[in-house]
Amino acid sequence: MADPKTMPAYLVRLQADASGLTIDGQDVRDHMVGTLYRRAEQIADACSHAAAGAASGATAPAPAPAASSRLRRKSWDSRLDDLLTAPLWGLLAMLGVLGVLFWLTLVGANYPSRLLGRLLFGLGDALSALFRAAHAPDWLHGLLVLGMYRSLAWVVAVMLPPMAIFFPLFTLLEDFGYLPRVAFNLDSLFRRAGAHGKQSLTMSMGFGCNAAGVIACRVIDSPRERLIAIVTNTFVPCNGRFPTLIALASIFFGGMGVAGATRGAIAATAVVLALVLAGIAVTLLVSRLLAGTVLRGIPSVFVLELPPYRLPQPGRILVRSIFDRTLFVLTRAAMIAAPAGALVWIMANVSISNTAGIPGGAVGGDTILSVVASLLAPLGRFLGMDGYVLTGFLLGLPANEIVLPITLMGYTSAGTLTEVEGLASLRGVLVANGWTSLTALCVMLFSLLHFPCGTTLLTIYRETGSRKWTALAALLPTAVAVTVCALVAGGARLIVAAFP
Amino acid sequence: MLDASTIASPGMPPVKPLQASRLALSGRPVVALAGNPNTGKSTVFNALTGLRQHTGNWPGKTVARHDGLCVSAGRELVLVDLPGTYSLLANSAEEVIARDFICFARPDATIVVVDATCLRRNLNLVLQVAEITPRVVVCLNLIDEARRKGIEIDAPALARDLGVPVVPAVARDGLGLDQLVATVLAVVDGQVVPQPVLPRYAHDVETRAARIAAALEPMLDGRLNRRWVALRLIEGDPTIIQSIAEQRIDG
Numbered sequence: 001m002a003d004p005k006t007m008p009a010y011l012v013r014l015q016a017d018a019s020g021l022t023i024d025g026q027d028v029r030d031h032m033v034g035t036l037y038r039r040a041e042q043i044a045d046a047c048s049h050a051a052a053g054a055a056s057g058a059t060a061p062a063p064a065p066a067a068s069s070r071l072r073r074k075s076w077d078s079r080l081d082d083l084l085t086a087p088l089w090g091l092l093a094m095l096g097v098l099g100v101l102f103w104l105t106l107v108g109a110n111y112p113s114r115l116l117g118r119l120l121f122g123l124g125d126a127l128s129a130l131f132r133a134a135h136a137p138d139w140l141h142g143l144l145v146l147g148m149y150r151s152l153a154w155v156v157a158v159m160l161p162p163m164a165i166f167f168p169l170f171t172l173l174e175d176f177g178y179l180p181r182v183a184f185n186l187d188s189l190f191r192r193a194g195a196h197g198k199q200s201l202t203m204s205m206g207f208g209c210n211a212a213g214v215i216a217c218r219v220i221d222s223p224r225e226r227l228i229a230i231v232t233n234t235f236v237p238c239n240g241r242f243p244t245l246i247a248l249a250s251i252f253f254g255g256m257g258v259a260g261a262t263r264g265a266i267a268a269t270a271v272v273l274a275l276v277l278a279g280i281a282v283t284l285l286v287s288r289l290l291a292g293t294v295l296r297g298i299p300s301v302f303v304l305e306l307p308p309y310r311l312p313q314p315g316r317i318l319v320r321s322i323f324d325r326t327l328f329v330l331t332r333a334a335m336i337a338a339p340a341g342a343l344v345w346i347m348a349n350v351s352i353s354n355t356a357g358i359p360g361g362a363v364g365g366d367t368i369l370s371v372v373a374s375l376l377a378p379l380g381r382f383l384g385m386d387g388y389v390l391t392g393f394l395l396g397l398p399a400n401e402i403v404l405p406i407t408l409m410g411y412t413s414a415g416t417l418t419e420v421e422g423l424a425s426l427r428g429v430l431v432a433n434g435w436t437s438l439t440a441l442c443v444m445l446f447s448l449l450h451f452p453c454g455t456t457l458l459t460i461y462r463e464t465g466s467r468k469w470t471a472l473a474a475l476l477p478t479a480v481a482v483t484v485c486a487l488v489a490g491g492a493r494l495i496v497a498a499f500p
Numbered sequence: 501m502l503d504a505s506t507i508a509s510p511g512m513p514p515v516k517p518l519q520a521s522r523l524a525l526s527g528r529p530v531v532a533l534a535g536n537p538n539t540g541k542s543t544v545f546n547a548l549t550g551l552r553q554h555t556g557n558w559p560g561k562t563v564a565r566h567d568g569l570c571v572s573a574g575r576e577l578v579l580v581d582l583p584g585t586y587s588l589l590a591n592s593a594e595e596v597i598a599r600d601f602i603c604f605a606r607p608d609a610t611i612v613v614v615d616a617t618c619l620r621r622n623l624n625l626v627l628q629v630a631e632i633t634p635r636v637v638v639c640l641n642l643i644d645e646a647r648r649k650g651i652e653i654d655a656p657a658l659a660r661d662l663g664v665p666v667v668p669a670v671a672r673d674g675l676g677l678d679q680l681v682a683t684v685l686a687v688v689d690g691q692v693v694p695q696p697v698l699p700r701y702a703h704d705v706e707t708r709a710a711r712i713a714a715a716l717e718p719m720l721d722g723r724l725n726r727r728w729v730a731l732r733l734i735e736g737d738p739t740i741i742q743s744i745a746e747q748r749i750d751g
Contacts, residue, residue: 047654
């Protein structure tokens with residue numbers, strides 16, 4: 001009887017014998033669930049009492065504790081929910097909250113990032129002096145200081161300030177209980193896109209980290225809807241990409257370091273907000289597309305609990321956002337940026353014609369980097385960017401955080417600019433390499449929509465167990481990014497041509 | 501509620517319910533941590549294990565299972581944080597994971613964290629856990645929030661009505677957690693033997709359950725709760741047979 005092969009069959013037989021029971025005309029399962037809930041309510045009501053001295057009607061008769069507590073819940077948090085989850089006001093409030101979040105980050109990150117940039121690049125100069133004093137060979141100095149150290153410095157200077165402001169604020173919202181409200185507001189949109197309402201939750205988690213968002217897709221039970229959620233998770237900018245978006249928006253649309261800073265900050269905020277909304281819109285569109293083609297089906301229903309608003313704990317938020325998020329992302333970026341920086345330096349200083357010897361400094365022309373960049377240049381220009389940026393995106397596959405720093409490394413080590421003095425000169429470097437607002441916009445769009453980072457792809461593979469779906473999760477967003485950037489760049493060129 | 505037919509996810513790797521935990525293989529007592537989503541379950545877990553598991557005001561935060569070591573008064577317990585669920589009726593992947601762990605891994609005790617501000621909904625899970633195992637300890641969390649809402653819970657009365665120990669707590673501030681661990685240890689050691697007061701179903705259901713339970717006895721040889729398995733068969737739970745078969749084959 002205990003044979004594992006015959007046991008399931010035996011159980012199935014027992015179940016078949018047992019099935020079909022009805023209790024007072026009710027399905028037996030309904031009867032059992034009903035009995036459980038009734039018993040739970042009975043015990044709960046017998047053991048709950050209105051607390052002495054509590055708000056209204058402390059002398060009210062005993063049997064109504066549940067009802068009275070529900071009445072009192074209609075107080076501030078219930079009214080706040082009425083506002084935050086109302087069809088129109090909820091969406092407007094969401095825009096407002098996100099806008100304030102980005103604005104604070106943009107304004108707040110400006111000064112410390114300049115300071116940090118000056119400090120770190122000053123330290124880099126000191127290191128260079130040290131290497132020269134020790135008569136270190138040029139290639140060693142180039143590899144370690146100009147390659148590894150400088151890309152590390154870029155990563156820290158570009159990313160740390162926005163992260164140190166954005167993450168605590170984001171964690172604050174999370175602790176307060178706002179994110180499930182966002183999910184609630186977006187639920188109907190996702191349902192209409194043929195996806196699972198819970199995808200609004202996993203998407204919100206993607207704002208933190210796409211790999212985490214992909215893992216969170218486990219809360220979606222239907223495989224069809226789970227795949228939709230997994231494949232589209234990368235369309236919301238994660239922690240690794242926010243700093244890039246924020247830096248570029250403040251440089252090219254906020255007039256960083258220019259007079260009229262307030263207006264500039266608002267403009268930059270509007271750009272970041274618009275990008276996030278575009279990401280959400282693309283998420284919905286692609287979900288709709290998938291739900292209409294390869295992943296056809298009917299959306300399943302679910303229950304989303306709105307947790308109570310809770311007073312956030314400042315200490316815990318700081319610890320968690322600084323250690324769990326800021327330092328985690330920064331460490332990951334730094335670990336990848338250092339070798340990537342060295343790689344870029346080597347690529348920028350080894351010429352194809354003479355690969356055997358590492359020269360003390362390339363004379364330009366045909367270094368590996370310039371060859372790769374010029375190979376990618378036509379495609380880059382077609383997408384409103386250039387070859388170096390595309391190289392940055394490719395080398396940034398392990399972590400999106402390093403795309404901008406790697407691109408900068410490419411520019412600076414290719415010799416267009418010998419001295420970089422800090423973040424304030426970031427704009428200078430980019431403009432000197434032919435960047436315009438259109439370039440910045442295309443880079444931001446590509447960053448928003450392109451293939452997920454290596455970690456996320458690995459996670460997708462683990463979660464789906466399928467190479468096919470992992471490949472789709474990489475190719476589909478890339479196709480979207482290429483299409484959107486080509487349209488934007490082409491459209492802008494047409495407009496310029498039509499109205500010179 | 502979800503449609504139960506969406507559960508058996510073909511083509512997707514199942515979220516493994518019983519991955520062998522290195523901590524659990526050490527012979528230390530295993531304590532499961534169950535509860536509705538967003539009741540402070542992860543906060544209790546972190547406080548007891550000293551881990552900084554990410555907690556958030558966010559239902560569904562804990563999707564997978566987490567294990568941690570709880571050291572108290574020279575004793576070591578392996579604490580297993582189960583995904584937050586409203587029930588164990590196998591409506592979703594989380595519910596199957598939580599149910600299978602309590603049922604098949606047979607932890608030495610199960611803590612059910614309940615939210616004192618919505619006791620009615622939370623107790624339902626306590627009753628379902630108690631149907632599987634008598635070794636249940638209720639952690640009555642968020643009593644501060646309940647008090648602010650004007651709700652006072654009579655913990656001794658609750659313990660009497662449920663037939664299992666109830667420990668009031670404010671996990672966020674660490675209040676009541678020492679008492680919780682002490683109670684759990686007492687249950688693990690058999691000094692306290694909870695005798696849950698289980699809901700009785702209609703006469704037809706109970707007699708049929710008794711008959712099936714008797715038929716199951718030689719097969720389950722005391723490894724699973726017979727009445728509970730019989731009840732699942734009667735209600736036509738589509739996942740239980742699969743779960744039993746998998747557990748048996750895995751050893």
